[in-house]
Amino acid sequence: MNPRLLVPRPVRELPADLAAVVALTLLADVAAVAPVVSETPIRVLLGLAFVLFVPGYAVVAALFPERGGEKADGGGISGVERVALSIGTSVAVVPLLALVLNFTPFGIRLVPILVVLSVVTLAAAAVAARRRRRLPPDERLVVPYRRWWGAIGDGVLRADTRTDRVLNVVLVVSVLVAMSGVTYAFVTPNDSEQFSEFYLLTETRDGKLVADDYATNLTRGERGTVVVGLENHEHERTTYTVVVKLQRLEGGGNDTTVVGERRIDRFEVTLEHNGTARRNVTYAPREPGRYRAVFLLYRGEPPQDPSIDNAYLETHLWLNVTR
Structure with missing residues (x-):
């Protein structure tokens, strides 16, 4: 018997990018609360990836299930746009959920933040998988990782002028530094609390x-x-x-x-x-x-x-x- 058949069908048929979203979500949760792992840098690394990118990517995947740049009606978005929207959506979603939690009995604490972020991310991934399956195979999003990476490099490092390249790099670094601070505040217990x-x-x-x-x-x-x-x-x-x-x-x-x-x-x-x-x-x-x-x-x-x-x-x- 194939052990893969023991996995529920909806999970087994998840696209690779959405399966990675689910895996990163679960790994980040474990790394944040596990007694041994939570004291290592793995917790911070997974927390950064989870808070900076994963929730936003799941939401964007639910909103835009089709592949971009190839449809005649222009309904899709390109890889660079999808990555940028994922980071921007995470920047918007994470503080918003924290603000909502602040007005509940749970407060802004590690476990409630993890639970709410995980539920929202997994729910968005489920919606994205369902919407993607309803599209014709030739219109479904298939993540071209290498092409995306090359497009990001072209957009950041191969701008028209040296000034544009410097500004692009400064912008990327500024966003990463700002979000790293926010992420560290969420994944690390605050001594004042x-x-x-x-x-x-x-x-x-x-x-x-x-x-x-x-x-x-x-x-x-x-x-x-x-x-x-x-x-x-x-x-x-x-x-x-x-x-x-x-x-x-x-x-x-x-x-x-x-x-x-x-x-x-x-x-x-x-x-x-x-x-x-x-x-x-x-x-x-x-x-x-x-x-x-x-x-x-x-x-x-x-x-x-x-x-x-x-x-x-x-x-x-x-x-x-x-x-």
């Missing part, structure tokens, strides 16, 4: 977690429970330590002072990038008065005397305990 989320939730009667209705008014001996939430967006595997203290307070306003405290919980959590953890913490003040339940987050081991001043992140609840 490294952060952790630390928050408190409560569970409603129907089991939903909400950031409201905390147990802050208690009677002596009554217990309060809160859900401590933690999310890792540090772009690396991170071990966190959470220290929970119950502080007894006196005074009010700017004159509030801590007259006593005790640690009521401590736990460690190790999360991968984009990992989430939640844990219930219970507090029960022993005597009436004003208290503050302080939740301190540290990356790694905390100091000997954990406090609000030396915590990586901190949140707290004000408690009022009556008889």
Whole structure:
């Protein structure tokens, strides 16, 4: 049995250029997220090719499925025009998709960008393959790679005058440098986006977690429970330590002072990038008065005397305990 027959027919019959589009898309996705490959220059090289050219080429192939320069009605486009349009379309499509993502809960992050770009590219490639199959064989686009490369060289390096040649080269280099910067920003995690989320939730009667209705008014001996939430967006595997203290307070306003405290919980959590953890913490003040339940987050081991001043992140609840 021919192993090639195991591949679905639409994929098996893809033209060579569209098959290359699919292959580059999948390779770029793997190179961007694979643990070993993502730390090598392969990620940047594939990312450049993917963002600079591949989405635009797929869209242009869907819009112009016919071969250019040979049809009497002039409906096709030449190879140089197709390459230029592919780069220009990628320049337009990638920032536009990023702008749309910015207004969604996903935000401009590596994985959402990869997913959206890949879906758009593969969908455009599927449309291009379908439209190309509907044309007569002699009108379908067949990519003449060598002729394209020669035409690009003629257009850039063999212009009429030396000034035109220099300007063409400067233009090409400028476009590549500009798009390289954009591509690097998309395929490389931004240090300014490294952060952790630390928050408190409560569970409603129907089991939903909400950031409201905390147990802050208690009677002596009554217990309060809160859900401590933690999310890792540090772009690396991170071990966190959470220290929970119950502080007894006196005074009010700017004159509030801590007259006593005790640690009521401590736990460690190790999360991968984009990992989430939640844990219930219970507090029960022993005597009436004003208290503050302080939740301190540290990356790694905390100091000997954990406090609000030396915590990586901190949140707290004000408690009022009556008889």
